[in-house]
Amino acid sequence: MMRVNVIAWDNGLGLSRHLRLLAGALRASGHDVTMTGLRRGNWRKLGRRIKLGTRNVWNHAFGDRGWARHDVNLLIEHIRPEFLPAARYNVLLPHPEWFLDSDRELLPRIDAVFAQTRHAIAIFEQLGQRVLYTGFTSEDRRDGAVPRERAFFHLAGRSQHKGTVRLLALWRKHPEWPRLTVVQNPKSATPGASAANIEHRIDYLDDAALQRLQNAHWFHLCPSETEGYGHYLVEAMGIGAVVLTTDAAPMNEFITSARGLLVACTRSGRQNLATTHYFDEAAMEQAVAQAIALSDADLARLGNAARTWFADNARAFPLRVDAALQALPH
Structure with missing residues (x-):
């Protein structure tokens, strides 16, 4: 001891x-x-x-x-x-x-x-x-009592390095895509043009409301430029969601093709000791289309694999x- x-x-x-x-x-x-x-x-x-x-x-x-x-x-x-x-x-x-x-x-x-x-x-x-x-x-955020929709969720929080602005801009180009819910801290949010398939919640949510949103979405978009660890990504895995993230270290340590979807990226620069990466827009479009096309069996397979990794790691x-x-x- x-x-x-x-x-x-x-x-x-x-x-x-x-x-x-x-x-x-x-x-x-x-x-x-x-x-x-x-x-x-x-x-x-x-x-x-x-x-x-x-x-x-x-x-x-x-x-x-x-x-x-x-x-x-x-x-x-x-x-x-x-x-x-x-x-x-x-x-x-x-x-x-x-x-x-x-x-x-x-x-x-x-x-x-x-x-x-x-x-x-x-x-x-x-x-x-x-x-x-x-x-x-x-944290283990899973709540199996919450019905899950084939919709997309992005927890931006207060970070400026989660690709939020570019993600919202890309979603506005695709009115045919399912709803994207973005939760963002008012101190860091940049409101943009409204879109029928975007719910941009610039607000402070209590923990219960946030947990419900996390569990209510099959797809979690986590296109980080860099991460020291990445709680929002790993929490999504614990929920058993299908996570789309940047195909760069360290994000691709957590998400592999066996337990999520990786999005090709380009190197953007440095932040102190870390290399930052921007997701490639065409690759993100392809990954979103792939996610939408997944069968129920594929959703369960990827979600269960993510949950298993989370539990083993915990x-x-x-x-x-x-x-x-x-x-x-x-």
């Missing part, structure tokens, strides 16, 4: 989900877990208070006698230097697309990198890091994380 401190920005979105899921996996393996969720603005203040030795914060991080309270810090996405002395080992779970120059400067102080995708292994090995593959997991994740922790020097 190890004393593990899981540290992440508690943003109420994907990172909060990461924080909770990782802590749960560690507890399932018998570890003593502390969750340190940082809110915007407060972590810099917290770091200053630790450096100044404010008693209650110092004790939280280092213990009553000033030595490292934790065996391991697990730092999600960014390296928080003010927490590094609080553990014997510091391990990073990075998202390459959000890995900053300031994080790179601190890499020598990291003992290991836990890679959430195979794609991330080579990226961080090239930076001279010891990398252990853990993968990750997502069972294996706590074991992989525990094995990676045990691989740290003792």
Whole structure:
């Protein structure tokens, strides 16, 4: 059993989900877990208070006698230097697309990198890091009581890197296609011309409403330009939906032709350490046509294969994380 401190920005979105899921996996393996969720603005203040030795914060991080309270810090996405002395080992779970120059400067102080995708292994090995593959997991959102339609769903959220604008523009060119429902955060949405077969929900949905929408659609469009992990994609697999995603790493680690539909793409550029990709419009048109033409048996086959992968991965994740922790020097 190890004393593990899981540290992440508690943003109420994907990172909060990461924080909770990782802590749960560690507890399932018998570890003593502390969750340190940082809110915007407060972590810099917290770091200053630790450096100044404010008693209650110092004790939280280092213990009553000033030595490292934790065996391991697990730092999600960014390296928080003010927490590094609080553990014997510091391990990073990075998202390459959000890995900053300031994080790179601190890499020598990291003992290991836990890679959430195979794609991330080579990226961080090239930076001279010891990398252990853990993968990750997502929430099980399946609700078999919700009737499922032969319609398309795209969960854009607040991200600007899910191909949403281009996807909506392409759908407007095809009034013959089935309905596309897009859920997008008002802070990042770009409203366009209305179309009879597009339902663009620029709104904050409660979790129950979102879960119902996820389960109500057979087809989930996930044409990400890049992903650190990709909860919206893996959640769709857990539902047993047919996922259409970009045929590029790391998206095609999750979706293969045996459990979804891949869309050819072109390289578009870089976002920090990640390569970004745009889906090819003609390839997307072909993939949508292929999806529409699938028989009920094909839908069940692809959906069941996706669900099986999701369940197998969920069972294996706590074991992989525990094995990676045990691989740290003792």
